[in-house]
Amino acid sequence: MLKIALINEPCKVGDCPFLEDLSLPEIRYRISAYRRLSTKNSTRIPNNEYLRNVRVAEAWGSGWFAGETVVWVGCVHVLLEIDLVTKFRLMILKKRNSRVVLNKAYAHCLVGKNDSSEEKRFSRTGKTRKCSGQPKLATLLFLIASVVAQPLSAQVTNSKYGQADSFRQLDEILPTPTESRLGSGAPGPQYWQQRADYVIQVEIDDEKKHLTGSEKVTYHNKSPHTLRYLWLQLDANIFAPDSDSALTSTAPSLSRISTNSLKRLRTRQAFDGSMTVTKVVDGQGQPLKHTLVKTMMRIDLPAPLEPSESFTFEVDWNYAINNSDLVPGRTGYEDFEKDGNTIYEIAHWFPRLVAYTDYAGWQHKQFLGRGEFTLELGDYELSITVPNDHIVSASGVLQNPDEVLSEAQRQRLETAKNATKPVFIVTPEEAEKNESSKPTGKKTWVFKADNVRDVAFATSRKFIWDAQRHNVEGQSVWAMSFYPKEAEPLWSRYSTHSIIHTLDVYSRYTFPYPYPVAISVNGPVYGMEYPMICFNGPRPEEDKTYSDRTKYGLISVIIHEVGHNYFPMIVNSDERQWTWMDEGLNTFLQYLAEQEWEEKYPSRRGEPKLIVPYMRSSSQVPIMTNSESILQFGNNAYAKPATALNILRESILGRELFDFAFKEYARRWKFKRPTPSDFFRTMEDASGVDLDWFWRGWFYSTDHVDISINKIRLYTLASPDPEVEKGEKKREREEEPKTVPSQRNKDLPKRVDQFPELKDFYNDFDKLDVTENDKKAYEKFLKSLDEDEKELLLEKRNFYIFDFENVGGLVMPIIVECHFEDDTKQILRIPAEIWRHNNQKVSKLFITPKTIESIQIDPHLETADTDVENNHWPRKVIKSRFQLYKEKKSKNEMQKAKSLQKDASKDTQK
Numbered sequence: 034m035l036k037i038a039l040i041n042e043p044c045k046v047g048d049c050p051f052l053e054d055l056s057l058p059e060i061r062y063r064i065s066a067y068r069r070l071s072t073k074n075s076t077r078i079p080n081n082e083y084l085r086n087v088r089v090a091e092a093w094g095s096g097w098f099a100g101e102t103v104v105w106v107g108c109v110h111v112l113l114e115i116d117l118v119t120k121f122r123l124m125i126l127k128k129r130n131s132r133v134v135l136n137k138a139y140a141h142c143l144v145g146k147n148d149s150s151e152e153k154r155f156s157r158t159g160k161t162r163k164c165s166g167q168p169k170l171a172t173l174l175f176l177i178a179s180v181v182a183q184p185l186s187a188q189v190t191n192s193k194y195g196q197a198d199s200f201r202q203l204d205e206i207l208p209t210p211t212e213s214r215l216g217s218g219a220p221g222p223q224y225w226q227q228r229a230d231y232v233i234q235v236e237i238d239d240e241k242k243h244l245t246g247s248e249k250v251t252y253h254n255k256s257p258h259t260l261r262y263l264w265l266q267l268d269a270n271i272f273a274p275d276s277d278s279a280l281t282s283t284a285p286s287l288s289r290i291s292t293n294s295l296k297r298l299r300t301r302q303a304f305d306g307s308m309t310v311t312k313v314v315d316g317q318g319q320p321l322k323h324t325l326v327k328t329m330m331r332i333d334l335p336a337p338l339e340p341s342e343s344f345t346f347e348v349d350w351n352y353a354i355n356n357s358d359l360v361p362g363r364t365g366y367e368d369f370e371k372d373g374n375t376i377y378e379i380a381h382w383f384p385r386l387v388a389y390t391d392y393a394g395w396q397h398k399q400f401l402g403r404g405e406f407t408l409e410l411g412d413y414e415l416s417i418t419v420p421n422d423h424i425v426s427a428s429g430v431l432q433n434p435d436e437v438l439s440e441a442q443r444q445r446l447e448t449a450k451n452a453t454k455p456v457f458i459v460t461p462e463e464a465e466k467n468e469s470s471k472p473t474g475k476k477t478w479v480f481k482a483d484n485v486r487d488v489a490f491a492t493s494r495k496f497i498w499d500a501q502r503h504n505v506e507g508q509s510v511w512a513m514s515f516y517p518k519e520a521e522p523l524w525s526r527y528s529t530h531s532i533i534h535t536l537d538v539y540s541r542y543t544f545p546y547p548y549p550v551a552i553s554v555n556g557p558v559y560g561m562e563y564p565m566i567c568f569n570g571p572r573p574e575e576d577k578t579y580s581d582r583t584k585y586g587l588i589s590v591i592i593h594e595v596g597h598n599y600f601p602m603i604v605n606s607d608e609r610q611w612t613w614m615d616e617g618l619n620t621f622l623q624y625l626a627e628q629e630w631e632e633k634y635p636s637r638r639g640e641p642k643l644i645v646p647y648m649r650s651s652s653q654v655p656i657m658t659n660s661e662s663i664l665q666f667g668n669n670a671y672a673k674p675a676t677a678l679n680i681l682r683e684s685i686l687g688r689e690l691f692d693f694a695f696k697e698y699a700r701r702w703k704f705k706r707p708t709p710s711d712f713f714r715t716m717e718d719a720s721g722v723d724l725d726w727f728w729r730g731w732f733y734s735t736d737h738v739d740i741s742i743n744k745i746r747l748y749t750l751a752s753p754d755p756e757v758e759k760g761e762k763k764r765e766r767e768e769e770p771k772t773v774p775s776q777r778n779k780d781l782p783k784r785v786d787q788f789p790e791l792k793d794f795y796n797d798f799d800k801l802d803v804t805e806n807d808k809k810a811y812e813k814f815l816k817s818l819d820e821d822e823k824e825l826l827l828e829k830r831n832f833y834i835f836d837f838e839n840v841g842g843l844v845m846p847i848i849v850e851c852h853f854e855d856d857t858k859q860i861l862r863i864p865a866e867i868w869r870h871n872n873q874k875v876s877k878l879f880i881t882p883k884t885i886e887s888i889q890i891d892p893h894l895e896t897a898d899t900d901v902e903n904n905h906w907p908r909k910v911i912k913s914r915f916q917l918y919k920e921k922k923s924k925n926e927m928q929k930a931k932s933l934q935k936d937a938s939k940d941t942q943k
């Protein structure tokens with residue numbers, strides 16, 4: 034076990050005695066900013082540059098091989114989360130006979146305001162050693178896991194060079210290609226995936242807010258493996274009072290709390306929305322042994338399920354639906370007190386097959402709330418029974434319009450087929466009327482959805498419904514929106530338009546939208562996606578006005594959630610493992626779609642400059658981190674990957690190569706299940722560009738971009754003509770600054786003037802005078818040159834050497850704009866590979882006949898460079914404004930009490 038001790042004052046790098054007496058003194062790594070990826074394919078990212086310059090460590094547990102040596106940095110992740118650590122040190126382990134033995138281990142962390150004191154240290158023998166001259170040690174915080182030999186790490190540092198190899202290929206990190214997943218990133222000839230078809234009946238009890246369901250599932254074992262049991266996800270169990278999600282949620286800040294938050298805290302403890310499973314039987318009605326494991330359920334098969342066999346079983350269940358105001362989630366109901374009605378948005382509501390995959394077996398990582406859903410594709414038949422005055426919207430195509438829609442509504446649907454604008458199917462007036470109706474019975478709405486990974490639905494008597502059929506690259510798609518009057522006037526204006534816009538833009542960058550329906554519903558859930566249907570929250574104020582934030586928030590969230598049909602509903606990535614694979618890719622396309630909505634659309638994510646504050650921030654983990662362990666969720670899994678892809682597209686590959694490769698990825702993995710390596714490999718395979726350095730830097734590390742122009746050196750060719758060259762040197766000598774003593778000594782009487790006989794040849798000799806010998810040598814040199822060589826001599830060129838420094842650690846192309854004396858400009862785009870031999874400092878030669886006046890790195894803010902101040906040579910004045918204000922004294926408590934009295938007496942006088 035390794036222990037991390039904390040000390041309460043800074044210890045400068047290098048002065049720790051434990052570092053001084055290392056048995057392997059050549060590896061005194063000064064480590065910082067390493068991240069541990071708490072993933073199955075655990076990888077580690079050191080960043081030498083960062084730690085050399087920044088002595089702040091915000092490390093996550095991390096280890097890597099460096100030649101014979103394994104370096105392990107303890108897990109400080111938890112420390113950071115509780116705001117204790119600002120700094121810490123390293124441990125060095127030695128690897129012997131391929132077993133890792135702890136050789137020297139020492140780590141200490143600084144605690145900002147911690148003054149409790151306790152000391153714990155660790156060495157191989159377990160002896161506690163005093164760190165001489167060190168400040169008092171503070172609390173031992175925790176232990177980290179036993180030291181084990183780590184697999185190859187994300188970066189390998191060479192002990193004889195002290196630099197990580199930023200361009201090392203990712204082969205040792207990515208899984209070995211197979212005939213299922215090829216080295217090219219494409220699915221291979223042996224690719225397989227399971228399939229599950231569902232026939233579901235569900236009823237909503239509007240009085241009790243209760244859902245009762247019954248499903249018949251046919252599971253097709255397409256794998257080459259024999260299965261003895263099946264796993265199902267009961268995601269509603271997240272709403273059990275003792276669910277892992279509830280038990281592991283950490284304490285909120287209680288210094289201030291809103292009444293709503295307090296209500297939620299109270300309700301969350303009492304509410305039980307977990308599933309009651311009432312029946313699990315096989316196709317013949319025989320009970321099946323089943324075991325609940327929190328949000329999962331295992332069904333033991335009566336006989337092993339062989340490859341290419343199918344198994345049919347039935348499950349009945351019911352649960353209490355959560356009031357989304359008190360127990361928020363991706364599903365729930367919203368009560369409207371004014372009219373006594375409810376909107377239900379129902380999701381992750383039926384027992385769903387856990388994905389069984391070639392890369393992970395059963396993906397039955399428990400549902401904690403963040404890591405969404407990893408599901409199998411299949412065909413669904415869905416019967417939804419609700420009060421007969423409800424309007425239902427669901428994944429799939431309505432099968433029984435004659436039974437559930439009025440004649441007028443069916444007629445309007447006919448009109449909407451060829452409309453160029455959305456048409457009301459249920460008008461606002463009708464919806465308003467429905468609100469005051471009472472049901473006279475029940476109705477069952479039947480939907481069919483083919484080749485989807487999930488189904489969701491919404492139901493309410495409040496719904497206004499508009500629709501428009503649209504042609505998406507040859508495919509007819511119904512774009513439809515369902516919303517209450519509270520959503521107006523925003524929704525009828527923007528929702529269906531946003532759906533159609535999304536389908537048009539996304540289809541262009543990926544594949545034509547393959548489903549017949551795309552629906553956006555307004556209800557309690559702010560933004561959540563399911564196949565063919567999504568739930569979106571923004572509404573105007575009660576007085577029907579709305580802010581620009583609400584307007585663009587609505588358009589953006591609809592683009593985003595409809596866009597999720599492509600990732601991960603169709604390109605069926607593993608959400609419980611990787612959030613970025615759907616959120617990152619989707620946010621990237623969302624940005625492209627937003628920019629095609631209107632000029633200067635206020636996109637929140639996508640532009641490199643918008644990611645800068647996050648890239649600079651400290652509490653970070655790499656994008657390649659499991660969904661549940663991500664810090665700064667939105668920035669990590671949405672904004673950073675979206676921005677990285679945008680940069681890859683605009684500044685590294687160019688639009689043509691990027692768009693081709695991205696489309697190829699979407700095409701290859703449509704209705705299949707890709708992993709990160711399939712994405713990384715396909716983007717390289719199709720673009721023809723090695724991007725391992727890019728994935729390594731942007732996806733596997735928390736480095737940021739900060740490239741500095743440190744210096745510019747100018748060289749010119751010396752002239753062989755002694756008249757020119759020596760004359761030039763004389764001028765330079767004249768221009769040299771006169772030192773203070775030389776100026777003051779100038780007028781002192783000199784001895785040689787007093788005694789002229791002391792002067793000889795050297796008193797008059799100037800070695801910069803042109804001699805006869807010089808002239809002869811020049812003539813001879815000229816004669817030896819041919820015409821081409823003479824021309825070289827005549828050409829006037831400036832040889833500039835730019836000295837760049839990589840301060841942030843992330844290697845990136847260097848984009849240099851040169852401003853010349855003659856008021857012209859030129860942009861040099863230097864590929865990232867310039868850093869391949871030295872990822873910290875590089876020099877670049879630039880030859881020009883012109884004279885450079887200034888240069889600027891990344892002039893168009895393409896690379897998310899976090900410090901633009903050092904992008905200028907010469908450095909620029911940093912401009913800012915400050916405001917003048919007049920000080921106002923706030924009232925003291927006595928004054929406040931007095932003015933209250935005054936008010937009160939005024940009131941009584943009235």
Ligand SMILES: [Zn+2]
Nearest residue numbers: 593597616619
């Ligand atoms: Zn999303």
